[in-house]
Amino acid sequence: MEVETPAQAQPCKSAGTTHVAQSAGTTRTTLRNPLLVVNFVLMVVGSAGGPLFLRAYFLHGGARKWLSAFLQTAGFPLLLGPLCVSFSRRRRRDRDDTPAKSSRTPFFLMTPRLLAASAAIGLMTGLDDLLYAYGLAYLPVSTSSILISAQLAFTAAFALLLVRQRFTAFSVNAVALLSAGAAMLGMNAGGDRPTGVSRAQYGAGFAMTLSAAALYGLVLPVMELSQARHAARAGAAAVTYTLVIEMQLVIGLTATIFSVVGMLANNDLHAIPGEAREFDLGRSAGYYLLLAGSAATYQCFFLGTIGAVFFGSALLAGVVMTVLIPVTEVLAVMLFREPFNGTKGVALALSLWGFVSYFYGELQTSNKAHHHQSDKTPNAEHLDP
Numbered sequence: 001m002e003v004e005t006p007a008q009a010q011p012c013k014s015a016g017t018t019h020v021a022q023s024a025g026t027t028r029t030t031l032r033n034p035l036l037v038v039n040f041v042l043m044v045v046g047s048a049g050g051p052l053f054l055r056a057y058f059l060h061g062g063a064r065k066w067l068s069a070f071l072q073t074a075g076f077p078l079l080l081g082p083l084c085v086s087f088s089r090r091r092r093r094d095r096d097d098t099p100a101k102s103s104r105t106p107f108f109l110m111t112p113r114l115l116a117a118s119a120a121i122g123l124m125t126g127l128d129d130l131l132y133a134y135g136l137a138y139l140p141v142s143t144s145s146i147l148i149s150a151q152l153a154f155t156a157a158f159a160l161l162l163v164r165q166r167f168t169a170f171s172v173n174a175v176a177l178l179s180a181g182a183a184m185l186g187m188n189a190g191g192d193r194p195t196g197v198s199r200a201q202y203g204a205g206f207a208m209t210l211s212a213a214a215l216y217g218l219v220l221p222v223m224e225l226s227q228a229r230h231a232a233r234a235g236a237a238a239v240t241y242t243l244v245i246e247m248q249l250v251i252g253l254t255a256t257i258f259s260v261v262g263m264l265a266n267n268d269l270h271a272i273p274g275e276a277r278e279f280d281l282g283r284s285a286g287y288y289l290l291l292a293g294s295a296a297t298y299q300c301f302f303l304g305t306i307g308a309v310f311f312g313s314a315l316l317a318g319v320v321m322t323v324l325i326p327v328t329e330v331l332a333v334m335l336f337r338e339p340f341n342g343t344k345g346v347a348l349a350l351s352l353w354g355f356v357s358y359f360y361g362e363l364q365t366s367n368k369a370h371h372h373q374s375d376k377t378p379n380a381e382h383l384d385p
Contacts, residue, residue: 046301
């Protein structure tokens with residue numbers, strides 16, 4: 001997979017505006033970019049697998065909230081692999097073009113400002129992970145997913161404020177349908193308090209999960225804004241997919257450090273061996289395998305999300321995250337025997353409808369731009385000899 005995707009092939013983004021009136025070729029390239037598809041697949045793996053791994057941890061004897069937050073970003077070292085591949089390719093290209101330049105090929109392309117912005121996003125992500133971990137400790141996967149789906153509305157609002165996201169009738173329809181699907185899923189959520197969870201714990205989990213949705217709804221547009229401002233800065237490196245992976249590496253590192261500090265303060269490191277010995281799923285071996293699986297799947301989610309923001313927009317990432325909620329619902333029914341009724345079936349249909357509506361609107365926008373560009377292009381037959 002080539003990771004050096006040039007910024008020129010992506011939608012033009014400025015410091016305060018996402019230009020929707022882009023060329024038809026750019027729009028079509030974005031929709032058909034294979035790396036965008038790869039990032040969608042990563043989001044599917046992370047969105048479906050991450051919450052299930054984390055809920056299984058709490059159901060089978062785990063109780064450490066800070067450890068759960070840590071797992072959501074601890075897989076960031078996996079990003080060093082594609083970064084090393086990218087560095088090797090850039091160095092080989094520099095050696096072929098200018099032999100003396102190859103020794104000065106930088107491993108990292110980030111500027112200090114983008115590094116600081118990514119670190120700030122990392123702190124926000126760390127706090128969001130903690131809120132989500134607390135919520136999932138006291139709520140079923142289905143209820144937690146329902147509340148997290150509210151991030152779409154927060155993403156839409158913050159995208160409008162921060163990056164001037166332009167809404168079409170199709171995107172508004174998609175947001176409405178996806179939100180309605182999530183609301184349908186929540187109609188029977190009042191009586192699903194797990195055994196052993198008090199009303200106070202359930203209420204706290206409810207509030208923290210909703211807060212996590214709001215915070216992540218802010219994180220996505222901030223990611224898009226940081227990329228846009230970097231692209232608009234004179235002399236800065238082009239915003240490539242490699243640079244996006246570097247951003248996610250810094251975000252993951254910062255969020256992980258945030259969680260490690262909390263783990264040290266909460267004495268989690270000393271409690272892990274004892275918790276592993278008493279874990280239901282295979283004792284120590286099953287415990288550590290579950291932790292590793294959780295870290296890997298969540299890293300897939302975060303990398304896929306920031307890639308979706310880069311190749312598309314914050315709103316696109318929010319739409320994909322929301323449409324994957326029914327997938328998590330179905331897997332929760334299969335693995336944790338959570339009930340699946342007609343309400344959830346209707347919610348699934350609404351979510352898929354909203355997803356199709358969003359992409360149909362993007363295709364319509366692309367076609368209109370294409371026809372507009374064709375009308376403005378002179379016909380060769382009418383050119384003077």
